[in-house]
Amino acid sequence: MMNISTSPKTATAPLLSVRDLRCSFKGGTRSRLFGPLKRIQAVNGVSFDVLPGEAFGIVGESGCGKSTTAKLILNMANASAGSVRLRDQELLGLDDSAWKPLRRKLQYVFQDPLGALDPRMRVLDQVIEPLCIHQLHAPATRRRLAAELLQSVGLQPGQHGKYPHELSGGQRQRVVLARALILQPELLICDEPISALDVSIQAQIVNLLQSLRRELGLTLLFISHDLSVVHHLCDRVAVMYLGRIVETGPARQLFSTPRHPYTQALVSAIPHTAQASPHARIVLTGEPPSPAQPPDGCAFHPRCAMASDRCRQDTPALTDDGTGQAVACFEARLDLREVS
Amino acid sequence: MQALLETRDLHVAFALEQSRAPVVRGVDFSIGRGEIVGLVGESGSGKSVTCMAAMGLLDEHAHLSGEVRWDGKPLSVQDDVCMSRLRGRELAMIFQDPMSALNPVQTIGKQLFEAIRLHSADRPGRRELAARAIALLRDVGVPAPEQRLKAYPHQLSGGLCQRVVIAMMLAGNPRLLIADEPTTALDVTVQAQIIELLRTIRDSRGMSIILVTHDLGVVAQTCDRVLVMYCGRVVESGPVATVFDSPRHPYTQGLLASLPRLDSQDRSLKPIPGLVPQPHQIGDGCAFAPRCPNAAGGCYSDSPPPQYGEQDQLFSCFYPISVQSSRATR
Numbered sequence: 001m002m003n004i005s006t007s008p009k010t011a012t013a014p015l016l017s018v019r020d021l022r023c024s025f026k027g028g029t030r031s032r033l034f035g036p037l038k039r040i041q042a043v044n045g046v047s048f049d050v051l052p053g054e055a056f057g058i059v060g061e062s063g064c065g066k067s068t069t070a071k072l073i074l075n076m077a078n079a080s081a082g083s084v085r086l087r088d089q090e091l092l093g094l095d096d097s098a099w100k101p102l103r104r105k106l107q108y109v110f111q112d113p114l115g116a117l118d119p120r121m122r123v124l125d126q127v128i129e130p131l132c133i134h135q136l137h138a139p140a141t142r143r144r145l146a147a148e149l150l151q152s153v154g155l156q157p158g159q160h161g162k163y164p165h166e167l168s169g170g171q172r173q174r175v176v177l178a179r180a181l182i183l184q185p186e187l188l189i190c191d192e193p194i195s196a197l198d199v200s201i202q203a204q205i206v207n208l209l210q211s212l213r214r215e216l217g218l219t220l221l222f223i224s225h226d227l228s229v230v231h232h233l234c235d236r237v238a239v240m241y242l243g244r245i246v247e248t249g250p251a252r253q254l255f256s257t258p259r260h261p262y263t264q265a266l267v268s269a270i271p272h273t274a275q276a277s278p279h280a281r282i283v284l285t286g287e288p289p290s291p292a293q294p295p296d297g298c299a300f301h302p303r304c305a306m307a308s309d310r311c312r313q314d315t316p317a318l319t320d321d322g323t324g325q326a327v328a329c330f331e332a333r334l335d336l337r338e339v340s
Numbered sequence: 341m342q343a344l345l346e347t348r349d350l351h352v353a354f355a356l357e358q359s360r361a362p363v364v365r366g367v368d369f370s371i372g373r374g375e376i377v378g379l380v381g382e383s384g385s386g387k388s389v390t391c392m393a394a395m396g397l398l399d400e401h402a403h404l405s406g407e408v409r410w411d412g413k414p415l416s417v418q419d420d421v422c423m424s425r426l427r428g429r430e431l432a433m434i435f436q437d438p439m440s441a442l443n444p445v446q447t448i449g450k451q452l453f454e455a456i457r458l459h460s461a462d463r464p465g466r467r468e469l470a471a472r473a474i475a476l477l478r479d480v481g482v483p484a485p486e487q488r489l490k491a492y493p494h495q496l497s498g499g500l501c502q503r504v505v506i507a508m509m510l511a512g513n514p515r516l517l518i519a520d521e522p523t524t525a526l527d528v529t530v531q532a533q534i535i536e537l538l539r540t541i542r543d544s545r546g547m548s549i550i551l552v553t554h555d556l557g558v559v560a561q562t563c564d565r566v567l568v569m570y571c572g573r574v575v576e577s578g579p580v581a582t583v584f585d586s587p588r589h590p591y592t593q594g595l596l597a598s599l600p601r602l603d604s605q606d607r608s609l610k611p612i613p614g615l616v617p618q619p620h621q622i623g624d625g626c627a628f629a630p631r632c633p634n635a636a637g638g639c640y641s642d643s644p645p646p647q648y649g650e651q652d653q654l655f656s657c658f659y660p661i662s663v664q665s666s667r668a669t670r
Contacts, residue, residue, distance in 0.1 A: 061527035168615050198382040199554060203598030203611035210608075225528065232600035232609065255602055269532040271557025273584050273596060283536055284529045286483075287497050 013087070014049035015219050016073070016187055021046045021082035023065075023072055027292070040291045042068040044243035045082075047318075050187065055213060055220040057234035057251065059227055059266070061288050064240040066223045070191050073221075074108055075099055086187070104134055107180035111192040113172035117164040123175045124150065124160040130183050146182060153178045153208060170201035174208070181212065189221045194229065206233060227270050231255045239263045242291055242299035245318055249325030259325060259332040262300050298329070306331040342412055343370035344548050345394060345431070345516055350406035352386070352393050352572075360403060361619035363389050365572035367406075368646075371516065376542055376549045378559035378580065380595075381569035384616055387552050390569075391518045395433050396423035428512035429459060436521040438501035442493040448504050449473060449489030455511040476507040480537060499530035506537065513545070520552040535562050556595060560584055568592045571617060571627035574646075578653030586666040588655040591628045593666065626657070634659040 023043040043065040050056040058066045071077040073084050075091065084091040086105060094102070110116055118126060127146040131137055137145065150160055153174040164172055173193060180188055190209070194202040206229060212218055224230050230237055231251050238248040239260065247260040258264045265282040286303045289295055298316055301307040310330050318328040352364035364386040371377045379387045392398050394408055396417040408415045410430070416422055435441055443451055452473040456464065464472065470489065477485035480503040493501055502522060509517060519538065523531035539562060542549055551563055559566050560580055567577040568591065576589040587593040594612040614631040626632070629639040636659065644656045650663065 061529065170615070198616065199556070199595055200382060200598050200612040201615075203600075203609040204613075206600070207609055207611060227528070228600040228602055231602055265529055267602070269528045270602060271531075271535075271555060271561050272601070273556045273560045273599060281532070283532050285533075287499050287530055288527065 012051050015052045015087060016050040016221070017083075017085040018049070018069075018073065019047045019083045019085075021069065021072055021084065022080045023068055023077060024080055038292045041243050041294065042291055043072060043079075046240070046243070046245055048238050048245065048248065050219060050221055052186075052219055053213075053217050054236065055222055055234040057222045057224065057230035057237040058240060059224060059230050059237060060240035061225060061266075063242075063288055063291060065243040065291070066240050067191055069240075070108065070189050070221070070223055074106060074189065100134075104183045105186045106189065107183060107185035107187075108189040108191065109173070109176050109180050109193045111195050113169065113176045113196070114164060116176050117172060119164055122161050122163060123155070123167070126175065127179045127182055130179060134183065136183075146178070149178045149182055150175070153181075153212075154204075168201075169197050170204060173197065173205055177205075177208070177212075181216070181218075184216075185218075187219045187221060189223070191223045192225070193222075195224070195226070202229070209233060227255070227266060239266065242289065242294055244299065244315075244328065246300065246328045247326065248318070249323070253323065253325055257325075259321065259327045260300075260329050261304050261306055261332070265303075300329075304331075342372070343409070344373055344411060345550075346370040346407075346409040347390070347394060348407040348409070350390065350393060350408065351404070352389050352398065353403045355401045355403065356620075359620065362622070363572055363619055364393065365622075367569075367572070367574055369567055369574060369577070371548050371550060373515070373548055374542060374546045375565065376539070376551060376563045378563035378566040379550060379552045379569060380554060380556060380559055380566060382554060382616055384571070384619075385569040386572040387569050388520055391433065391520060391550060391552055393417060395427065395431065395518060396420070397433075428455075428509075428514060430514055431516040431518065432509045432512060432514040433518040433520065434502075434505050434509055434522055436524050438498060438505045438525070439493060441505050442501060444493055446492075447489065448491050448493065448496070452476065452489070452504070452508055452511065455508040459512040472511075473507075476510055477504070479510060480504075480507045480541075481533070482507070497530075498526055499533065502526065502534055503537070506534075506541070510541070510545075514547065516548045516550070517541075518550045518552070521554070522551070523558060524553070524555070531558070538562065556584070556599060568595070571622055572619070573627065573656065574654075575628065575657070576653070576655040578649070579651055582649075582651045582653050586650075586653075586663050588649050588653060588660040588663070588666060589628075589657045590632045590634050590659075590661060592655075593661055593669070594631075597669070634661075 021043055022045055025040045025042055026037040027040050046069055060066045068077060072079045079092050124146055127150055128142045131142040147160060155171060155174050194205050197205060213220060222230060222234055234251045237251045237254050238245045241262050247263045255267055258267050265284045268282045284303050295302050297313045298311045301311040316328045316330050318326045320326045347367055347369055350364055350367040353360040353362045367390050381387045393404060404418060408417050453469045456469055456472050473489060474485045477488060482488055482500060482503050523534050526534060535558060538549060541547055553559060563580050566580045566583050567574045570591050576583060576592045583592060587596060597610040598612060600609060612631050617627060625640040625642055626644055629635040638658055644658045646654050646656045648654055
């Protein structure tokens, strides 16, 4: 089945281990009125490991299944097959009561901070709330811990008594981060945490995440469509296309020598402010296909310049090329053999 | 070169209950024929309002002053009759979300026919309309245009819808296109396609394009000139290569330094401290002073006038970054 290529060659046991994760929804357009709904394969055999203390990034365009993967890990959507393990504990199939203590270890931050906060609650109280739910510490200690944490994510004491609508987007995202971190989670899952923010504020939050990682030894699963941010923040990256991981590897290596034609196009499509772009521009034809009607063979072949007959029939498996980078492409491997 | 569209000392303020919120505070800019000018800035910088003002799309709550000139003549942007004669034919606008620009209960064909009929002097018949619509869709790179005419917007992807909107805009063959965040709602690979399309349209039709965006990378790859706006003013402008290579205004430099880059390995991001002020918080001085590393006493009381740097670079700052140190940090 899936090989272990998605984990780096180290002896460290992974904190989070995802194996052959699958999820399908009923949805899409019916062929006729009252006709049956199609099945959409949103996540189609995803495997990866997140090591303790590292930042693992998942990138891809909308509809590639990156957010669904996060939701499956957090039990916010139902997986149809596969396994998700936190250290030695299997997470899939657990009931709500078994999940409650686990929520302390797994916290998450989503894109829209206003949607994540209670509009009628002062921000300090919102950061205290998780401690109350998990019955940790005495009330006075809770207050002190929350205030300290808010301050360390960059919110001055004068702002602790405010309501979410009185804060800016960046400040709200800081509150959401503080609320996720107050439980000292082992893994923080961030799904597009900075996409709704202005450029200069994005950099503030990215720097905050970096310093939190250093200080707290936080493990991060960072999901984004923004390759430059993922490159900046993450140690290892997986690129998803239509429910599958098509390429994975150390962030710098993957972005400087992308092997999959999709990753190559994605990297070259990032608009640069520098005059000389390090990669020749590849403009793909067509758009990502709908997961309701995935093409046969490799999902990328209709847009791929290198597609061969084999690509139209068989789905390539993710295979390690020996450098820590793994690619799911028939043609990329041929390419590599010629190079080496 | 005579400017196609020009604004002089444009001010826009929105009426609040007690006061007015100044959103655009004295914008001078011009765009020549066949030029692509980028208008960048963070949310609330007034870039969209400047464009809406030029299109005459602001309602009675907006107080306008200053001058807008079209093709050398003053343009009365608040005169609806005059503006509706120009809109679509002379200057057109496309927006961020193509889905809301299209009518969800009409086919693509019907909407395109309407645009074509509105802008043609003769009265084209059904067959002629269909032929022109298909030609337009082909121009903007919609695959299988014959079949798309019968499709509804929800059956097309975001990128295709944006192409259809661009085709409708082309039906009027305007001389100036204002594109307000046209690729923000799209994926990166599709964004690259739309940017390519806009450049092709400029090259083949000689159309001038104002590209409003918050994405400096998009500007670098698309535009000839760039205007950087902050709190309702243009703080720096000039040729894209010059401004991005050696920004003179601390705000421009701050924006560039806060972007992560693929070509640099160990560079830590240097975010601009603080927050963008609200319109009512802006005093007399430079609006950027509270966040500026170079700010001194005068910055808080006086507003810096624009001054010229190298190669038509224009910046409004009392303590600009020198060319040498600006290049060195890039």
